[in-house]
Amino acid sequence: VSANSQAAPASAEASKLSSIPSEMKAWVYGEYGGVDVLKFDSKVSVPEVKEDQVLVKVVAAALNPVDFKRRQGKFKATDSPLPTVPGYDVAGVVVKVGSQVKDLKVGDEVYGDINEKALDGPEQFGSLAEYTAVQEKLLAPKPKNLDFVQAAGLPLAIETAYEGLERTGFSAGKSILVLNGAGGVGSLVIQLAKQVFGASKVAATSSTGKLELLKSLGVDLAIDYTKENFEDLPEKFDVVYDAIGQCDKAVKVVKEGGSVVVLTGAVTPPGFRFVVTSNGGVLRKLNPYLESGKVKPVIDPKGPFPFTKVVEAFSYIETNRATGKVVVHPI
Ligand SMILES: C/C=C1/OC(C)=C(O)C1=O
Numbered sequence: 001v002s003a004n005s006q007a008a009p010a011s012a013e014a015s016k017l018s019s020i021p022s023e024m025k026a027w028v029y030g031e032y033g034g035v036d037v038l039k040f041d042s043k044v045s046v047p048e049v050k051e052d053q054v055l056v057k058v059v060a061a062a063l064n065p066v067d068f069k070r071r072q073g074k075f076k077a078t079d080s081p082l083p084t085v086p087g088y089d090v091a092g093v094v095v096k097v098g099s100q101v102k103d104l105k106v107g108d109e110v111y112g113d114i115n116e117k118a119l120d121g122p123e124q125f126g127s128l129a130e131y132t133a134v135q136e137k138l139l140a141p142k143p144k145n146l147d148f149v150q151a152a153g154l155p156l157a158i159e160t161a162y163e164g165l166e167r168t169g170f171s172a173g174k175s176i177l178v179l180n181g182a183g184g185v186g187s188l189v190i191q192l193a194k195q196v197f198g199a200s201k202v203a204a205t206s207s208t209g210k211l212e213l214l215k216s217l218g219v220d221l222a223i224d225y226t227k228e229n230f231e232d233l234p235e236k237f238d239v240v241y242d243a244i245g246q247c248d249k250a251v252k253v254v255k256e257g258g259s260v261v262v263l264t265g266a267v268t269p270p271g272f273r274f275v276v277t278s279n280g281g282v283l284r285k286l287n288p289y290l291e292s293g294k295v296k297p298v299i300d301p302k303g304p305f306p307f308t309k310v311v312e313a314f315s316y317i318e319t320n321r322a323t324g325k326v327v328v329h330p331i
Pocket residue numbers: 065066069118119263264265275276
């Protein structure tokens with residue numbers, strides 16, 4: 001869909017607006033808990049767009065660990081009110097724009113992480129729905145070479161990967177060890193470190209069956225954590241990117257003066273933890289690497305999960321065994 005609404009006659013424009021229903025299908029939970037709190041609701045109100053937001057017809061959405069941790073109530077102190085429609089990552093088509101929207105228009109194919117602050121007041125109505133309202137600044141045009149499933153699997157993970165590398169001052173010629181290199185974030189840290197930041201050496205850990213994936217993503221040293229302990233390696237790294245929660249071991253293999261990036265779990269100095277800030281500008285900046293194929297989304301082959309199978313998708317990502325991203329499509 002790439003209709004230029006500027007040229008569309010008023011009647012076509014009106015028909016687009018009139019085709020937006022007042023109610024939609026969405027997955028909702030009204031209480032914190034296990035996957036059993038997730039309910040499919042076919043009469044959820046379509047969110048109104050604020051001045052700086054666009055309404056996206058959702059084509060695909062992706063799950064992240066933050067989705068199940070939030071549903072479990074781990075961030076309830078700073079959460080938005082229940083009931084919640086979960087889902088941070090979205091890929092879809094703009095069907096309505098707010099009065100202050102500047103660059104996006106009806107018909108644009110977009111993707112992004114809908115929550116600027118992942119844990120602090122996330123949107124009550126997320127992307128596991130037929131429509132979701134998103135601030136323009138959190139979205140970017142979908143890379144032309146990626147389908148909606150591939151695009152949906154990128155935003156939160158690639159923005160986390162990029163921000164973590166930026167925060168360490170990672171630069172050309174440096175070495176990095178990525179813990180959980182086959183995961184949603186880790187698979188992108190490997191590629192960004194190599195292709196965008198010019199790493200001299202990239203090492204990564206995974207289980208036996210995912211070693212070939214690590215090598216295909218460009219690692220120089222693939223470590224099978226079922227067979228050896230990375231913390232016993234004689235080699236030290238400028239940066240260790242802990243995308244699994246093993247900071248206490250990670251700090252044993254970082255060089256003096258190096259950095260250990262922590263996403264979750266306890267932090268041991270010199271480790272530091274950060275929470276991703278969603279930013280469409282990062283997606284735009286990385287667009288050439290995505291459209292050239294230098295950086296690729298990794299989508300778990302058990303998916304994409306159809307909209308009716310969101311409970312199964314959550315159960316799967318909660319095994320912490322997913323390869324790359326768990327995507328929900330069609331919606
Ligand atoms: C995406 C943000 C996250 O922040 C914490 C602490 C996690 O565990 C997340 O997934």
